[in-house]
Amino acid sequence: MTIRLRNILGAVAVMTGATGASANDLVTTLTNNYGTPGGLIDMPTAEMAPDAQLSTTIAYFDGFSKTTLSFQVAPWLTGSFRYSGTKDLTPQFDIFYDRSFDLRFRLFKETEYSPAIAVGLQDFLGTGVLGAEYIVATKSVGSRLRVTAGLGWGRFGSNNSIGGFGTRTPFNFAGVGTGGDVSISNWFKGDIGLFGGFSYNVSDKLTFALEYSSDSYDTERRAGIFEQSTAVNASLNYEFxxxxxxxxxxxxxxxxxxSLAIAINPRGMPVPGGLEPAPLPVAVRDPDAARDLGWADQPAARAQVAKSLEETLALDQIDLIRLRLEGRAAYVGIQNETYDRTSQALGRTVRAMTRALPxxxxxFHVTLYAKGIPASTVSFSRTDIERLEHKASDEALAAATFRDSLRFGNLPEPVLGKFPRYGWSIFPFTRVSLFDPDEPLRFDVALRLQGQAELGRGxxxxxxxxxxxxxxxxxSNRFSNSRIPRVRSDAARFAQSDAPRVDWLTLSKYHRLAPDYYGRITLGYLEQMYAGVSTEVLWRPVDSRIAIGAELNYVRPRDFDGDFGLRDSNTVSGTIPDFNGHASVYYDFGGGYHAQVDAGRYLAGDWGVTIGFDREFANGWKVGAFATKTDVSAQDFGEGSFDKGIRITAPISWLFGKPTQQAPTAVIRPLTRDGGARVNVTGRLYETVRNSHERDTVASWGKFWR
Structure with a gap:
């Protein structure tokens, strides 16, 4: 029996749309057993989480566990990464651990008379053991009841079949291969199962759900580890x-x-408004005093003005590194190492200028420096600053002018005694290894001492x-079985020594090549595994959505014990090339969405492309994903087929409410293999200069007056 796809949307809509209840947003903070937003148990719904919600769900029943990280990428799009473990599913493993990715798209929002409709791909990037596709509709009935009906394929088409469409290759372990690949040919094919259910808010904290499942757990039943006496599931959820x-x-x-689900939303703030001291108020001039230029010809008076400005800026922990004073204009150079939002440092700088300058x-011309080089110059009229202090920040933005510092010219002169500048810190941190089948979570706690010296002029x-x-x-006793040069898969060998190690030791030179152009060269021990020389050039106009860069690296592998020694580039499975590098394109779509494409030669000598996509927030949070495909075949790459993962940056200032530029990034890969690997270089140009450019500064302009 077959069923036409063109009838599916209509059928699902009819099943839920007959209620004719008033429309709600169909937003939920609940998640199901698969960790995706929804109020049912195993079955999906067309509900979405609040925009930008980041949730972790741990679900367990006897012999089965799933841990899922879900992110509401946009109001209409959910992405999920899942790590599951199933006991005795296959004779090869006591516990079969699996990694999978999901996507869910909302096609139509709920209206007064029609349901929300969504389409989803479950385990579309993994082994396929949890693989399913679905079309689902959800309708609210009043404020407490939500009714769902849907059609499923794959796992969700294995029970209560109402027909079929096309031919689907059934899941079997022999066909998994290296896993981690996309089987588009199977999508929305095979038997179609009908599922449905409802969730009811008994109270503000208690929710009851009942569903009819279209998942018969075929793979688990064949393994003899699951029994089914009914297709009906029920749950009771408590929001504690x-x-x-x-x-x-x-x-x-x-x-x-x-199951336990915990969610946070990067758009919010645990400490609303922050805990930093209030900024100094703008000092409004006496109109008659503005005509007095006598100070400009007196060296002692000029020196006193410079000292006053430096001291006033220091109250807000802003470093004055360059200054030139004229009778009607001031050219100030600052390097912001305190505030994670450049707009806040800029706003406090112009406040200080109103108080310290004649x-x-x-x-007012404020040049923003990064690593000792000028990135952009922002100009204001003092009259505008005095007039707009208590107005909306957008009005101050309209009064600001951003220009490339070299194109603007008139750069301020160095303030004596500012370089060299030293900084150091000591703190504990963790090194983490995930998804080892023998031990899914391993970690070391270590103590790091790090320092930095800015010597001046980049x-x-x-x-x-x-x-x-x-x-x-x-x-860990799992060592590399790679078929290509072992550039990353020998990571376990670097953890064998408990002796102190050199994490990095580098000298970098940053410089401006021309208007819109930046350059960098870094040499030394670049990271834990590699030493060498890294060179980079970047084109990034100060007001542009797009940036283009190129990087060339010469590297040698470091000794496993982390001292100053270097290894031979020959490995058991091939020779690590001396040179690697990439051309990169960065694009800002607006609304916090950013993309990056890197194409070139990777550490193992493979050629390919990396595509990354991130959502960034004005408070510094970033959540993104990336995938790399090179000329290394899936068989040579090994388990996972190609490199991919997700990355999350969580600013410390968001958590504690005090300004700091510390923002650790966690990168989660299903596996660490050798294909598509890049050398880790701290201080790449795009991230170094972008915060001083117009688009990034404007994105957080709400903090200008804070």
Whole structure:
């Protein structure tokens, strides 16, 4: 029996749309067993999480576990990464661990008389053991009841079949191969299962759900680890804290399970407004005083003005590194190492200028420096600053002019005694290894001492050493079986020594090549695994959405013990090339969405392309994903087929409410293999200069007056 796809949307809509209830947003903080937004148990819904919500769901019943990270990429798009473990699913493993990715798209929003409709891909990038596709509709009935019906393929088409469409290759372990690939030929093909259910808010904290499942757990039943006496599942969810839910459920009349879901939203702030001291108020001039230019010809008076400005800026922890004063204009150079939002440093700088500069100075020109080089110059009229202090920040933005510093010219002169500048810190940190089948989570806790010296005119020296305190990374007995040069898969060997190690030791030179052009050269011990020389050039106009860069690296592998020694480039599976590099294109779509495409030669000598996509927030949060495809075949790459992963940057200032530029980034890869690997170089140009450019500064302009 077959069914036409053109009838599916209409059928699903009819099943849920007959209620004719008033429309809601169909937003939920609940997640199902697969960790995707929705109020049912196993089955999906057309509900979406609040925009930008980031949730973690842990679901468990006897022998089955799923841990899922989901992100609401846009109001209409959800992305999920899942790590699951199933006991005795296959004779090869006591516990079969699997990694998978999902996407869900909302096609239509709910209206007064029609349901929301969504389409989803489950485990579309993985082994396929959880693979399914679906079209689902959800309709609210009043404020407490939500009704769902849908059609599923794959796992979701294995029960209550109402027909079929095309031919689907059934899942089997022999056909998994290296896994991690996309099987488009299977999407929305095979048997079609009908599912449905409802969720009901018993109270503000308690939700009951009942569903009819179209998943018969075929693979698990064939393995003899799952029984099914009914297709009906039920759950009771309790919200024990804002964005925290605990749920108990009954599956197929045979299993009892629990799940825990915790969510945060990067758009919000745990400490609204921040805890930093209030800025100094703008000082409004006496109109008569503005005509007095006598100070401009008196060296002692000029020196006193410079000292006053430096001291006033220091109150807000802003470094005055360059200054030129004229009778009607001031040219100020600052290097912001405190505020994670450039707009806030800029706003506090112009406030300080109104208080420290003579009344005759009308034109403010602030040059933003990064690593000792000028990135952009922002100009204001002092009259506008005085007039707009208590107006909306958008009015101050309209009064600002951004220009490339070299194109603007008139660069301020160095303030004596500002370089060299030193900084250091000591802190504990963790090294983490994920998804080892023998031990899915291993980690070391270590102590790191790091320092930086800015020598002036773009010269920067960086160093870090660390020592392991405790952990179990050295207990891994899984070593590389790579078929290509072992550039990353020997990572476990770097964890075998407990002795102090040099994490990095580099000297970098940043410079402006011409208007819109930047350059960098870095040499030394670049990262834990490689030493060498890295060179880079970047084209980035100050007001542009697009940037283009190129990087060329010469590298040698470091000794496994982390000291100053270097290894031979020959590995068991091939020779690590001396040279690698990429051409890169960066694009800002607006609304916080950014893309990056890198094409070139990777560490193992493979050629290919990396595509990355990130959503960034005005408070510094970033959530993104990336994938790399090179000329290394899936068989030679090994398990996972190609490099991919997600990355999350969480600013410390968001958590504690105090300004700091510390923002650790977690990169989660299903596996670390050798194909598509790049050398890690701190201080690449795009991230170094972008915060001083117009688009990034404007994105957080709401903090200008803070």
């Amino acid at each position: 804290a804002p964005d925290a839910n605990l749920r108990a459920y009954v599956l197929h009349g045979e299993e009892i399970g629990v 009344a005759s100075v009308e034109d 010269w920067v020296a960086r160093a870090a050493t660390s020592v392991k305190l405790f952990g179990n990374l050295d207990q």
